[in-house]
Amino acid sequence: MKCCSGFEKPSPIQAHSWPFLLDGRDLIGIAATGSGKTLAFGVPALVHILNHKKKEKKHSKGSRCLVLSPTRELAQQIAAVLEEAGASCGVKVVCLYGGSSKGPQYSSLRSGCDIVVATPGRLQDFVDEGVCKLDQITYLVLDEADRMLDLGFEPAVRAIVSHIPQERQTIMLSATWPTSVQKLAQEFIQDASPVKITVGSEDLSANHDVTQIVEVLDDKSRDRRLQELLRLYHKTKRNRVLVFVLYKKEAVRVENFLQKQGWKVTGIHGDKSQQARNQALSAFKDGSHPLLIATDVAARGLDIPDVEFVINYSFPLTTEDYVHRIGRTGRAGKKGTAHTFFTTADKARAGELVNILREARQIVPEELLKFGAHVKKKESKLYGAHFRELAADAPKAQKITFDVSDEE
Known part of the structure; x- marks a missing residue:
């Protein structure tokens, strides 16, 4: 075939x-x-x-x-x-x-x-x-x-x-x-x-072909640091680099900011029409705009060939999304690098991130450990933290019907 x-x-x-x-x-x-x-x-x-x-x-x-x-x-x-x-x-x-x-x-x-x-x-x-x-x-x-x-x-x-x-x-x-x-x-x-x-583990784990670099920094330092990394990772301006942000407005701002700095950049997020999103992906794939700014709409499943570097400008809301973001590089047996910015606003996910880094035998920065290695209990969307997750094969609850009420 x-x-x-x-x-x-x-x-x-x-x-x-x-x-x-x-x-x-x-x-x-x-x-x-x-x-x-x-x-x-x-x-x-x-x-x-x-x-x-x-x-x-x-x-x-x-x-x-x-x-x-x-x-x-x-x-x-x-x-x-x-x-x-x-x-x-x-x-x-x-x-x-x-x-x-x-x-x-x-x-x-x-x-x-x-x-x-x-x-x-x-x-x-x-x-x-x-x-x-x-x-x-x-x-x-x-x-x-x-x-x-x-x-x-x-x-x-x-x-x-x-x-x-x-x-x-x-x-x-x-x-x-x-x-x-x-x-x-x-x-x-x-x-x-x-x-x-x-294949691998049923637990959440990152692709071991991806080198993970986590950098703890101040929120206001991200723009300057992003430019420094692009000059390092994207110096040929021909290799594919994918930059993830959290929100649609943030995607627009970062894309406009980099355009003004002379980078050939395009973006994909939920506010763009499907046609515009397709055009952005095509430009990224064919190399006419080898730098792509994306929200998590591009994190899952997209097979974009030969993405050398992923930069997490903003840490995602869940560590599951982090794993899928960095999985855009290091595909089909190739090696890749993911560089992640981590700020004090993300400290609630520090423990989970530490576990993912350790499982993949990556370097855990001392600054990240200062936030603690505690992993917050997963919450139910309906019942918050006050719930007990039952096994998939747990017996179903028995329905009891009372013939006579106390009021009669």
Whole structure:
């Protein structure tokens, strides 16, 4: 296959997944970002579709494969990989996502496709409107399952899966394996004993191919320090450098600031239209603007080739997002460097960051240890810190109904 022609060998998640998926097994895959998960489920998906086409006397226009993704950019990336992989065997792919007109996506659905790659919100709209039928889906993929739950997509995912036949092959992929994802897997996977493949650790850990440098500094020193690092890391002005910020307004300010300093820079954030976001990513990939300022919209799943350096201008709200940010470099076996600014405003996440650095055998700066190594207990979004997280296989609560009330 053309998509694998440049491989010396499959990545670990691909090598271990392919035999089971080609055998029709349900599968749970836990692997770090940049490990080749798209083709891990993508190659067996193509085989699955072609096998069904051989069995059918008349080729149906119904889609056989559905891939759910948490973000527009990731959905587009998955669709591009599957499109390229399936081109030689006539497999058609449609990508559905919000933030753009429904018209072209509706037309693509009407013309027929084999694989639907979609964000949950837009797909639910099309299903509710009767535009997209899921009654022939036999291969379901939930990619970045942990992120879909974080973004509040659980109701939409449940509604979508309710339209899919129970006789299907289900694949769930995640970078972490929290209890919430375990529960979702138990509900959606039909196989009583699905194959579970873990590459690395189920706990939160960073890519070991990335050198992590953490610098504790004053908030007002960040602009000056950013320029110094760019002169060091981006002195050729041709290599790709990705700078992460926290907020949309911050992204605009940093982008404008660097433009005035003469850097070829572009930006991607939630306030930009989908067209503008696509243009920014294209300019970054083709090297016309090799410096990209991004919010966490670009942190998860995006496969941007040959990013040499990631600079965290602002520390993210969670250490999970930190791991995914720095995972934009050091991909596909290459080495990378992530340089992170850490201020007193971020001290609540110091303990978690120390643990990630130690697990990856990175240098822990003394200034970071001064904030303490305490890890704050994870809070429930509904109940705060006063909750007990139950195991995925915990028995359900028993409902008791009283026949007579005290008032009678």
